[in-house]
Amino acid sequence: MNLTGTYRIDDAWSITAVAGWRNFDSLEVFDADGTQAWYLEFAEDARGEQLSFEGRVNYSSDTVRAFFGANYFWETGFQRVPFSSEEGIFLQCAARLIPGLACINNNTGVVEAAQATAILTGGAFTRLPYAAELFRNSATIDTFSVFGDLTIIPVPRLEFNIGGRWLTENRFSGISTNIPNPVITIPGALPPGPLIAGGINTGGQVLSAEGSFNAFLPRANILYRVTDNVNLYATYSRGRRSPVVQVNAGRVAGVLTPAVRVFPAEIVDNYEAGVKGSFGKLNFSLGAYIMKYRDFQISVPQQGAPALIVNADATNKGIEAELSATLSDNLSLFANGSYIDARVNNDPRFGNFAGDRFRLQPEWQGAIGGTLRVPVGDSIELFATPTVTHRSSLFFELPNNPVTSQGPVTLANLRAGVRDRDAKWEIIGFATNLFNEEYLMDGGNTGGAFGIPTFIRGLPRLFGVEAVVRW
Numbered sequence: 001m002n003l004t005g006t007y008r009i010d011d012a013w014s015i016t017a018v019a020g021w022r023n024f025d026s027l028e029v030f031d032a033d034g035t036q037a038w039y040l041e042f043a044e045d046a047r048g049e050q051l052s053f054e055g056r057v058n059y060s061s062d063t064v065r066a067f068f069g070a071n072y073f074w075e076t077g078f079q080r081v082p083f084s085s086e087e088g089i090f091l092q093c094a095a096r097l098i099p100g101l102a103c104i105n106n107n108t109g110v111v112e113a114a115q116a117t118a119i120l121t122g123g124a125f126t127r128l129p130y131a132a133e134l135f136r137n138s139a140t141i142d143t144f145s146v147f148g149d150l151t152i153i154p155v156p157r158l159e160f161n162i163g164g165r166w167l168t169e170n171r172f173s174g175i176s177t178n179i180p181n182p183v184i185t186i187p188g189a190l191p192p193g194p195l196i197a198g199g200i201n202t203g204g205q206v207l208s209a210e211g212s213f214n215a216f217l218p219r220a221n222i223l224y225r226v227t228d229n230v231n232l233y234a235t236y237s238r239g240r241r242s243p244v245v246q247v248n249a250g251r252v253a254g255v256l257t258p259a260v261r262v263f264p265a266e267i268v269d270n271y272e273a274g275v276k277g278s279f280g281k282l283n284f285s286l287g288a289y290i291m292k293y294r295d296f297q298i299s300v301p302q303q304g305a306p307a308l309i310v311n312a313d314a315t316n317k318g319i320e321a322e323l324s325a326t327l328s329d330n331l332s333l334f335a336n337g338s339y340i341d342a343r344v345n346n347d348p349r350f351g352n353f354a355g356d357r358f359r360l361q362p363e364w365q366g367a368i369g370g371t372l373r374v375p376v377g378d379s380i381e382l383f384a385t386p387t388v389t390h391r392s393s394l395f396f397e398l399p400n401n402p403v404t405s406q407g408p409v410t411l412a413n414l415r416a417g418v419r420d421r422d423a424k425w426e427i428i429g430f431a432t433n434l435f436n437e438e439y440l441m442d443g444g445n446t447g448g449a450f451g452i453p454t455f456i457r458g459l460p461r462l463f464g465v466e467a468v469v470r471w
Helices: 087-095 112-120 348-353
Strands: 002-008 013-031 041-060 064-086 129-155 158-178 207-225 230-241 244-252 255-263 266-279 282-302 305-328 331-344 364-376 380-391 409-420 425-432 440-444 454-457 462-469
Touching (some): 087 129, 282 348, 305 348
Antiparallel strands (some): 041 064, 244 255, 266 282
Protein backbone atom coordinates (compact mmCIF):
# COMPACT_ATOMS: atom_id res chain seq x y z
CA MET A 1 0.00 0.00 0.00
CA ASN A 2 1.36 3.38 -0.97
CA LEU A 3 0.17 6.91 -0.23
CA THR A 4 1.63 9.99 -1.97
CA GLY A 5 0.61 13.60 -1.42
CA THR A 6 1.85 16.78 -3.07
CA TYR A 7 1.20 20.37 -2.04
CA ARG A 8 2.15 23.15 -4.48
CA ILE A 9 3.14 26.34 -2.70
CA ASP A 10 3.64 28.40 -5.85
CA ASP A 11 5.01 27.96 -9.37
CA ALA A 12 8.52 27.26 -8.05
CA TRP A 13 8.05 25.44 -4.72
CA SER A 14 6.20 22.26 -3.77
CA ILE A 15 6.22 19.64 -1.00
CA THR A 16 5.85 15.89 -1.51
CA ALA A 17 5.19 13.24 1.15
CA VAL A 18 5.27 9.47 0.54
CA ALA A 19 4.30 6.64 2.91
CA GLY A 20 4.47 2.94 2.11
CA TRP A 21 3.70 -0.42 3.70
CA ARG A 22 4.50 -3.90 2.37
CA ASN A 23 3.96 -7.38 3.76
CA PHE A 24 4.99 -10.63 2.08
CA ASP A 25 4.70 -14.33 2.84
CA SER A 26 6.42 -16.76 0.45
CA LEU A 27 6.91 -20.53 0.58
CA GLU A 28 8.80 -22.47 -2.09
CA VAL A 29 9.37 -26.24 -1.92
CA PHE A 30 11.83 -27.76 -4.40
CA ASP A 31 13.66 -30.98 -5.24
CA ALA A 32 17.34 -30.02 -5.20
CA ASP A 33 18.68 -33.33 -6.55
CA GLY A 34 16.30 -33.35 -9.52
CA THR A 35 15.59 -37.10 -9.23
CA GLN A 36 12.76 -39.32 -8.02
CA ALA A 37 14.76 -40.27 -4.90
CA TRP A 38 13.73 -38.87 -1.51
CA TYR A 39 17.19 -37.38 -1.19
CA LEU A 40 17.50 -33.58 -1.15
CA GLU A 41 14.10 -32.00 -0.58
CA PHE A 42 14.40 -28.36 0.48
CA ALA A 43 12.07 -25.46 1.10
CA GLU A 44 12.43 -21.72 1.57
CA ASP A 45 9.95 -19.97 3.84
CA ALA A 46 10.39 -16.17 3.78
CA ARG A 47 8.21 -13.59 5.47
CA GLY A 48 8.64 -9.90 6.11
CA GLU A 49 7.12 -6.49 6.69
CA GLN A 50 8.34 -3.05 5.64
CA LEU A 51 7.38 0.55 6.45
CA SER A 52 8.77 3.72 4.87
CA PHE A 53 8.14 7.46 5.17
CA GLU A 54 9.62 10.24 3.06
CA GLY A 55 9.23 13.98 2.78
CA ARG A 56 10.86 16.26 0.24
CA VAL A 57 10.83 19.91 -0.81
CA ASN A 58 11.05 20.62 -4.56
CA TYR A 59 12.15 23.78 -6.37
CA SER A 60 12.13 24.50 -10.11
CA SER A 61 12.98 27.55 -12.22
CA ASP A 62 14.42 28.19 -15.67
CA THR A 63 18.02 27.97 -14.44
CA VAL A 64 17.82 25.88 -11.24
CA ARG A 65 16.11 22.65 -10.21
CA ALA A 66 16.54 21.18 -6.76
CA PHE A 67 15.02 18.95 -4.12
CA PHE A 68 15.98 17.90 -0.59
CA GLY A 69 14.36 15.78 2.06
CA ALA A 70 14.56 12.88 4.50
CA ASN A 71 13.55 9.23 4.50
CA TYR A 72 12.92 6.59 7.19
CA PHE A 73 12.78 2.86 6.38
CA TRP A 74 12.04 -0.07 8.72
CA GLU A 75 11.96 -3.78 7.95
CA THR A 76 11.64 -7.00 9.89
CA GLY A 77 11.56 -10.52 8.54
CA PHE A 78 12.97 -14.02 8.49
CA GLN A 79 14.00 -16.76 6.08
CA ARG A 80 13.97 -20.41 7.10
CA VAL A 81 15.18 -23.45 5.17
CA PRO A 82 13.53 -26.77 6.07
CA PHE A 83 15.15 -29.96 4.79
CA SER A 84 13.64 -33.40 4.28
CA SER A 85 15.11 -36.76 3.29
CA GLU A 86 15.00 -40.48 4.03
CA GLU A 87 18.03 -41.51 6.10
CA GLY A 88 19.08 -44.62 4.19
CA ILE A 89 18.58 -42.97 0.79
CA PHE A 90 20.61 -39.93 1.84
CA LEU A 91 23.50 -41.97 3.27
CA GLN A 92 23.66 -44.33 0.29
CA CYS A 93 23.38 -41.60 -2.36
CA ALA A 94 25.88 -39.35 -0.58
CA ALA A 95 28.42 -41.85 0.79
CA ARG A 96 27.80 -45.22 -0.96
CA LEU A 97 27.97 -47.11 2.35
CA ILE A 98 26.70 -50.37 0.85
CA PRO A 99 28.88 -51.69 -2.00
CA GLY A 100 27.02 -52.61 -5.16
CA LEU A 101 23.84 -50.75 -4.24
CA ALA A 102 23.20 -47.82 -6.58
CA CYS A 103 21.50 -44.60 -5.60
CA ILE A 104 19.29 -44.87 -8.69
CA ASN A 105 19.56 -47.63 -11.27
CA ASN A 106 20.49 -45.90 -14.51
CA ASN A 107 18.73 -48.50 -16.64
CA THR A 108 15.44 -48.97 -14.79
CA GLY A 109 15.10 -45.70 -12.86
CA VAL A 110 14.49 -47.69 -9.66
CA VAL A 111 15.67 -46.00 -6.45
CA GLU A 112 17.83 -48.86 -5.18
CA ALA A 113 18.98 -46.77 -2.22
CA ALA A 114 15.48 -47.22 -0.76
CA GLN A 115 16.74 -50.61 0.46
CA ALA A 116 19.57 -49.02 2.47
CA THR A 117 17.62 -48.32 5.66
CA ALA A 118 16.59 -51.98 6.06
CA ILE A 119 20.14 -53.18 5.34
CA LEU A 120 21.88 -50.66 7.63
CA THR A 121 19.49 -51.29 10.56
CA GLY A 122 19.43 -55.07 10.15
CA GLY A 123 15.74 -54.98 9.26
CA ALA A 124 14.70 -52.96 12.35
CA PHE A 125 13.44 -50.17 10.05
CA THR A 126 12.50 -50.07 6.39
CA ARG A 127 12.01 -46.31 6.22
CA LEU A 128 13.31 -43.45 8.42
CA PRO A 129 12.03 -40.00 7.43
CA TYR A 130 14.38 -37.19 8.41
CA ALA A 131 13.36 -33.55 8.82
CA ALA A 132 15.42 -30.56 9.94
CA GLU A 133 15.42 -26.79 9.90
CA LEU A 134 18.90 -26.13 8.57
CA PHE A 135 18.76 -22.48 9.53
CA ARG A 136 16.42 -19.63 10.26
CA ASN A 137 17.85 -16.17 9.57
CA SER A 138 16.01 -13.20 11.02
CA ALA A 139 16.68 -9.48 10.83
CA THR A 140 15.33 -6.10 11.82
CA ILE A 141 16.65 -3.02 10.04
CA ASP A 142 15.92 0.67 10.46
CA THR A 143 17.51 3.35 8.27
CA PHE A 144 17.32 7.15 8.37
CA SER A 145 18.69 9.22 5.50
CA VAL A 146 18.79 12.80 4.27
CA PHE A 147 19.28 13.61 0.60
CA GLY A 148 19.57 16.49 -1.80
CA ASP A 149 19.97 17.17 -5.50
CA LEU A 150 20.86 20.38 -7.35
CA THR A 151 20.79 21.04 -11.11
CA ILE A 152 22.19 24.30 -12.48
CA ILE A 153 21.58 25.44 -16.07
CA PRO A 154 24.17 28.22 -16.70
CA VAL A 155 23.34 28.38 -20.42
CA PRO A 156 20.31 26.89 -22.21
CA ARG A 157 22.18 23.87 -23.64
CA LEU A 158 24.25 22.91 -20.58
CA GLU A 159 23.21 21.30 -17.28
CA PHE A 160 25.33 20.43 -14.22
CA ASN A 161 23.84 18.15 -11.61
CA ILE A 162 25.18 17.11 -8.21
CA GLY A 163 23.49 15.21 -5.43
CA GLY A 164 23.94 12.74 -2.65
CA ARG A 165 22.44 10.83 0.24
CA TRP A 166 23.74 10.42 3.79
CA LEU A 167 22.34 7.54 5.79
CA THR A 168 22.66 5.86 9.16
CA GLU A 169 21.30 2.41 9.82
CA ASN A 170 20.93 -0.13 12.62
CA ARG A 171 20.95 -3.82 11.72
CA PHE A 172 19.89 -6.66 14.05
CA SER A 173 20.56 -10.24 12.91
CA GLY A 174 19.59 -13.57 14.42
CA ILE A 175 20.00 -17.26 13.60
CA SER A 176 18.61 -20.52 14.90
CA THR A 177 18.82 -24.14 13.76
CA ASN A 178 17.06 -27.37 14.57
CA ILE A 179 19.17 -30.21 13.15
CA PRO A 180 18.52 -33.55 14.88
CA ASN A 181 20.88 -36.52 14.63
CA PRO A 182 19.69 -39.40 12.43
CA VAL A 183 18.70 -42.76 13.84
CA ILE A 184 21.24 -44.63 11.72
CA THR A 185 24.80 -44.68 13.07
CA ILE A 186 27.66 -47.06 12.26
CA PRO A 187 30.39 -47.29 14.96
CA GLY A 188 33.76 -46.42 13.46
CA ALA A 189 32.26 -45.36 10.13
CA LEU A 190 29.26 -43.14 10.81
CA PRO A 191 29.41 -41.49 14.26
CA PRO A 192 26.41 -39.58 15.65
CA GLY A 193 25.85 -36.26 13.91
CA PRO A 194 23.47 -34.48 11.54
CA LEU A 195 23.04 -35.75 8.00
CA ILE A 196 24.24 -32.44 6.57
CA ALA A 197 27.40 -31.54 8.47
CA GLY A 198 28.81 -28.10 9.06
CA GLY A 199 26.24 -26.49 11.31
CA ILE A 200 25.74 -26.46 15.07
CA ASN A 201 22.32 -27.39 16.35
CA THR A 202 20.89 -24.62 18.53
CA GLY A 203 17.71 -26.61 19.18
CA GLY A 204 15.65 -23.63 18.09
CA GLN A 205 17.44 -21.14 20.35
CA VAL A 206 17.99 -17.77 18.61
CA LEU A 207 21.50 -16.31 18.68
CA SER A 208 21.76 -12.64 17.75
CA ALA A 209 23.99 -9.60 17.24
CA GLU A 210 23.61 -6.02 16.00
CA GLY A 211 25.57 -3.18 14.46
CA SER A 212 25.27 0.46 13.38
CA PHE A 213 26.66 1.94 10.15
CA ASN A 214 26.89 5.23 8.25
CA ALA A 215 27.50 6.05 4.59
CA PHE A 216 27.48 8.86 2.03
CA LEU A 217 26.49 8.12 -1.57
CA PRO A 218 27.28 10.93 -4.08
CA ARG A 219 26.32 11.36 -7.72
CA ALA A 220 27.01 13.88 -10.47
CA ASN A 221 25.93 14.39 -14.08
CA ILE A 222 26.72 16.67 -17.02
CA LEU A 223 24.35 17.09 -19.97
CA TYR A 224 25.22 19.08 -23.08
CA ARG A 225 22.67 19.54 -25.87
CA VAL A 226 24.90 19.83 -28.94
CA THR A 227 21.86 20.49 -31.13
CA ASP A 228 18.12 20.18 -30.69
CA ASN A 229 18.48 16.51 -31.68
CA VAL A 230 21.80 15.38 -30.16
CA ASN A 231 22.76 15.16 -26.47
CA LEU A 232 26.11 14.35 -24.87
CA TYR A 233 26.20 13.16 -21.25
CA ALA A 234 28.58 11.96 -18.57
CA THR A 235 27.60 10.55 -15.17
CA TYR A 236 29.13 9.33 -11.93
CA SER A 237 27.28 7.54 -9.15
CA ARG A 238 28.03 5.36 -6.16
CA GLY A 239 25.91 2.40 -5.11
CA ARG A 240 26.07 0.45 -1.89
CA ARG A 241 24.94 -2.88 -0.56
CA SER A 242 24.69 -2.56 3.21
CA PRO A 243 27.13 -4.25 5.59
CA VAL A 244 26.14 -7.70 6.83
CA VAL A 245 26.05 -8.64 10.50
CA GLN A 246 26.50 -12.39 10.09
CA VAL A 247 25.65 -14.59 13.04
CA ASN A 248 26.55 -18.28 13.21
CA ALA A 249 26.29 -20.74 16.05
CA GLY A 250 29.48 -21.43 17.99
CA ARG A 251 30.60 -22.93 21.27
CA VAL A 252 33.01 -21.51 23.85
CA ALA A 253 33.98 -23.95 26.60
CA GLY A 254 31.00 -26.07 25.55
CA VAL A 255 28.55 -23.18 25.87
CA LEU A 256 26.41 -22.20 22.88
CA THR A 257 27.57 -18.73 21.79
CA PRO A 258 26.93 -16.51 18.76
CA ALA A 259 29.88 -16.40 16.34
CA VAL A 260 29.65 -12.91 14.82
CA ARG A 261 31.38 -11.49 11.77
CA VAL A 262 30.63 -8.10 10.23
CA PHE A 263 31.20 -7.88 6.48
CA PRO A 264 31.82 -4.36 5.13
CA ALA A 265 29.50 -2.68 2.68
CA GLU A 266 29.84 -3.65 -0.99
CA ILE A 267 30.52 -0.52 -3.05
CA VAL A 268 30.06 0.13 -6.77
CA ASP A 269 31.44 3.28 -8.39
CA ASN A 270 29.95 3.73 -11.86
CA TYR A 271 31.27 6.04 -14.60
CA GLU A 272 29.40 6.42 -17.88
CA ALA A 273 29.48 8.68 -20.92
CA GLY A 274 27.61 8.64 -24.18
CA VAL A 275 25.58 10.30 -26.89
CA LYS A 276 21.86 10.10 -27.72
CA GLY A 277 20.06 11.67 -30.61
CA SER A 278 18.06 11.48 -33.80
CA PHE A 279 18.45 12.41 -37.45
CA GLY A 280 15.09 12.56 -39.13
CA LYS A 281 13.54 9.11 -38.79
CA LEU A 282 16.71 7.60 -37.32
CA ASN A 283 17.15 7.37 -33.50
CA PHE A 284 20.39 6.23 -31.89
CA SER A 285 22.31 5.98 -28.65
CA LEU A 286 25.85 4.96 -27.77
CA GLY A 287 27.26 4.66 -24.28
CA ALA A 288 30.42 3.38 -22.59
CA TYR A 289 30.84 2.66 -18.91
CA ILE A 290 33.21 1.29 -16.30
CA MET A 291 32.17 0.01 -12.89
CA LYS A 292 34.51 -0.52 -9.98
CA TYR A 293 33.02 -3.11 -7.63
CA ARG A 294 34.75 -3.74 -4.32
CA ASP A 295 34.36 -5.72 -1.11
CA PHE A 296 31.93 -8.38 -2.28
CA GLN A 297 32.34 -11.67 -0.41
CA ILE A 298 33.71 -14.86 -1.96
CA SER A 299 34.66 -18.19 -0.38
CA VAL A 300 38.19 -19.31 -1.33
CA PRO A 301 38.93 -23.03 -0.65
CA GLN A 302 41.95 -23.76 1.57
CA GLN A 303 43.74 -27.11 1.46
CA GLY A 304 43.20 -28.95 4.73
CA ALA A 305 41.32 -26.03 6.31
CA PRO A 306 37.87 -24.39 6.14
CA ALA A 307 37.21 -22.07 3.21
CA LEU A 308 38.43 -18.50 3.67
CA ILE A 309 35.89 -15.72 3.20
CA VAL A 310 37.61 -12.73 1.57
CA ASN A 311 36.48 -9.39 0.20
CA ALA A 312 37.01 -9.42 -3.56
CA ASP A 313 37.07 -6.65 -6.16
CA ALA A 314 35.88 -6.60 -9.76
CA THR A 315 35.98 -4.29 -12.76
CA ASN A 316 33.19 -4.23 -15.34
CA LYS A 317 33.72 -2.44 -18.65
CA GLY A 318 31.19 -2.21 -21.42
CA ILE A 319 29.67 -0.52 -24.45
CA GLU A 320 25.99 -0.37 -25.41
CA ALA A 321 24.47 0.81 -28.68
CA GLU A 322 20.93 1.10 -29.99
CA LEU A 323 19.51 2.08 -33.37
CA SER A 324 15.96 2.38 -34.68
CA ALA A 325 14.69 3.66 -38.02
CA THR A 326 11.29 4.34 -39.54
CA LEU A 327 11.95 3.64 -43.20
CA SER A 328 8.38 4.30 -44.29
CA ASP A 329 4.86 4.48 -42.90
CA ASN A 330 4.72 0.67 -43.11
CA LEU A 331 8.23 -0.45 -42.18
CA SER A 332 10.39 0.15 -39.09
CA LEU A 333 13.61 -1.59 -38.03
CA PHE A 334 15.67 -1.74 -34.85
CA ALA A 335 18.99 -3.17 -33.67
CA ASN A 336 20.82 -3.12 -30.38
CA GLY A 337 23.96 -4.68 -29.01
CA SER A 338 26.31 -4.62 -26.08
CA TYR A 339 29.72 -5.81 -24.97
CA ILE A 340 30.69 -6.24 -21.32
CA ASP A 341 33.86 -7.52 -19.72
CA ALA A 342 32.62 -8.38 -16.21
CA ARG A 343 35.23 -10.23 -14.19
CA VAL A 344 36.64 -10.66 -10.74
CA ASN A 345 39.97 -8.84 -10.68
CA ASN A 346 42.91 -11.11 -11.51
CA ASP A 347 44.48 -10.98 -8.04
CA PRO A 348 46.13 -14.00 -6.32
CA ARG A 349 44.24 -13.13 -3.11
CA PHE A 350 41.01 -14.19 -4.78
CA GLY A 351 42.15 -17.78 -5.34
CA ASN A 352 40.26 -19.76 -7.98
CA PHE A 353 37.88 -16.81 -8.49
CA ALA A 354 40.65 -14.58 -9.88
CA GLY A 355 39.97 -13.44 -13.43
CA ASP A 356 36.68 -15.36 -13.71
CA ARG A 357 33.57 -13.98 -15.41
CA PHE A 358 30.42 -13.34 -13.40
CA ARG A 359 27.68 -15.92 -13.73
CA LEU A 360 24.90 -15.43 -16.30
CA GLN A 361 26.89 -12.62 -17.95
CA PRO A 362 27.64 -13.06 -21.68
CA GLU A 363 30.34 -10.90 -23.20
CA TRP A 364 28.26 -10.13 -26.30
CA GLN A 365 24.51 -9.87 -26.77
CA GLY A 366 22.23 -8.18 -29.23
CA ALA A 367 18.95 -8.20 -31.10
CA ILE A 368 17.61 -7.15 -34.49
CA GLY A 369 14.05 -6.95 -35.72
CA GLY A 370 11.38 -4.87 -37.34
CA THR A 371 7.69 -4.41 -37.99
CA LEU A 372 6.01 -4.57 -41.38
CA ARG A 373 2.44 -3.35 -41.90
CA VAL A 374 0.49 -4.03 -45.10
CA PRO A 375 -2.90 -2.25 -45.51
CA VAL A 376 -5.76 -4.37 -46.84
CA GLY A 377 -8.52 -1.98 -47.85
CA ASP A 378 -9.38 1.05 -45.76
CA SER A 379 -10.01 -0.63 -42.40
CA ILE A 380 -7.77 -3.71 -42.06
CA GLU A 381 -4.03 -4.28 -42.08
CA LEU A 382 -1.69 -7.26 -41.91
CA PHE A 383 1.41 -6.99 -39.73
CA ALA A 384 4.48 -9.02 -38.83
CA THR A 385 7.24 -8.47 -36.26
CA PRO A 386 10.18 -10.89 -36.59
CA THR A 387 13.07 -10.65 -34.12
CA VAL A 388 16.40 -12.44 -33.67
CA THR A 389 18.37 -12.39 -30.42
CA HIS A 390 21.93 -13.57 -29.84
CA ARG A 391 24.14 -13.95 -26.82
CA SER A 392 27.65 -15.36 -26.48
CA SER A 393 28.64 -18.14 -24.08
CA LEU A 394 28.14 -17.75 -20.35
CA PHE A 395 28.91 -19.52 -17.09
CA PHE A 396 26.37 -20.51 -14.45
CA GLU A 397 28.78 -20.54 -11.50
CA LEU A 398 31.69 -18.82 -9.83
CA PRO A 399 34.36 -20.14 -9.98
CA ASN A 400 33.74 -20.77 -13.69
CA ASN A 401 33.11 -24.41 -14.51
CA PRO A 402 32.83 -25.61 -18.15
CA VAL A 403 30.41 -28.33 -16.99
CA THR A 404 27.92 -25.71 -15.83
CA SER A 405 28.10 -23.35 -18.79
CA GLN A 406 26.24 -22.61 -22.02
CA GLY A 407 27.65 -21.84 -25.45
CA PRO A 408 26.35 -19.12 -27.80
CA VAL A 409 22.58 -19.04 -28.30
CA THR A 410 20.65 -17.47 -31.18
CA LEU A 411 16.84 -17.42 -31.03
CA ALA A 412 14.28 -16.35 -33.63
CA ASN A 413 10.76 -15.16 -32.73
CA LEU A 414 7.77 -14.03 -34.74
CA ARG A 415 4.51 -12.21 -34.10
CA ALA A 416 2.13 -11.69 -37.01
CA GLY A 417 -1.54 -11.17 -37.59
CA VAL A 418 -4.39 -9.03 -38.78
CA ARG A 419 -6.04 -6.07 -37.08
CA ASP A 420 -8.43 -3.21 -37.45
CA ARG A 421 -6.51 -0.05 -38.41
CA ASP A 422 -8.22 1.82 -35.56
CA ALA A 423 -6.85 -0.85 -33.16
CA LYS A 424 -10.33 -1.96 -32.05
CA TRP A 425 -9.46 -5.64 -32.55
CA GLU A 426 -6.60 -7.86 -33.63
CA ILE A 427 -5.82 -11.56 -34.10
CA ILE A 428 -2.17 -12.49 -33.52
CA GLY A 429 -0.19 -15.65 -34.12
CA PHE A 430 3.11 -15.94 -32.28
CA ALA A 431 6.07 -18.30 -32.04
CA THR A 432 9.04 -18.01 -29.69
CA ASN A 433 12.26 -19.98 -30.24
CA LEU A 434 10.97 -20.57 -33.75
CA PHE A 435 13.64 -23.15 -34.70
CA ASN A 436 13.40 -25.03 -31.38
CA GLU A 437 16.96 -24.27 -30.29
CA GLU A 438 18.09 -26.40 -27.33
CA TYR A 439 19.92 -24.49 -24.62
CA LEU A 440 20.28 -24.14 -20.85
CA MET A 441 19.09 -21.25 -18.72
CA ASP A 442 20.92 -22.28 -15.54
CA GLY A 443 23.04 -25.06 -14.08
CA GLY A 444 24.62 -26.14 -10.81
CA ASN A 445 22.03 -24.84 -8.34
CA THR A 446 21.62 -26.42 -4.89
CA GLY A 447 22.38 -29.91 -6.17
CA GLY A 448 25.81 -28.73 -7.27
CA ALA A 449 26.86 -28.40 -3.63
CA PHE A 450 26.32 -32.18 -3.28
CA GLY A 451 28.17 -33.13 -6.46
CA ILE A 452 25.05 -33.59 -8.60
CA PRO A 453 24.40 -30.30 -10.42
CA THR A 454 20.91 -29.85 -11.78
CA PHE A 455 20.13 -28.04 -15.03
CA ILE A 456 17.24 -25.84 -16.13
CA ARG A 457 16.54 -26.10 -19.86
CA GLY A 458 15.57 -23.11 -21.93
CA LEU A 459 12.02 -22.91 -23.21
CA PRO A 460 11.41 -24.96 -26.38
CA ARG A 461 9.44 -23.62 -29.32
CA LEU A 462 6.15 -22.18 -28.12
CA PHE A 463 3.41 -21.01 -30.44
CA GLY A 464 -0.15 -19.85 -30.09
CA VAL A 465 -2.88 -17.42 -31.01
CA GLU A 466 -4.15 -14.30 -29.24
CA ALA A 467 -7.36 -12.39 -29.85
CA VAL A 468 -7.75 -8.82 -28.59
CA VAL A 469 -10.84 -6.60 -28.52
CA ARG A 470 -10.75 -3.00 -27.28
CA TRP A 471 -13.74 -0.75 -26.50
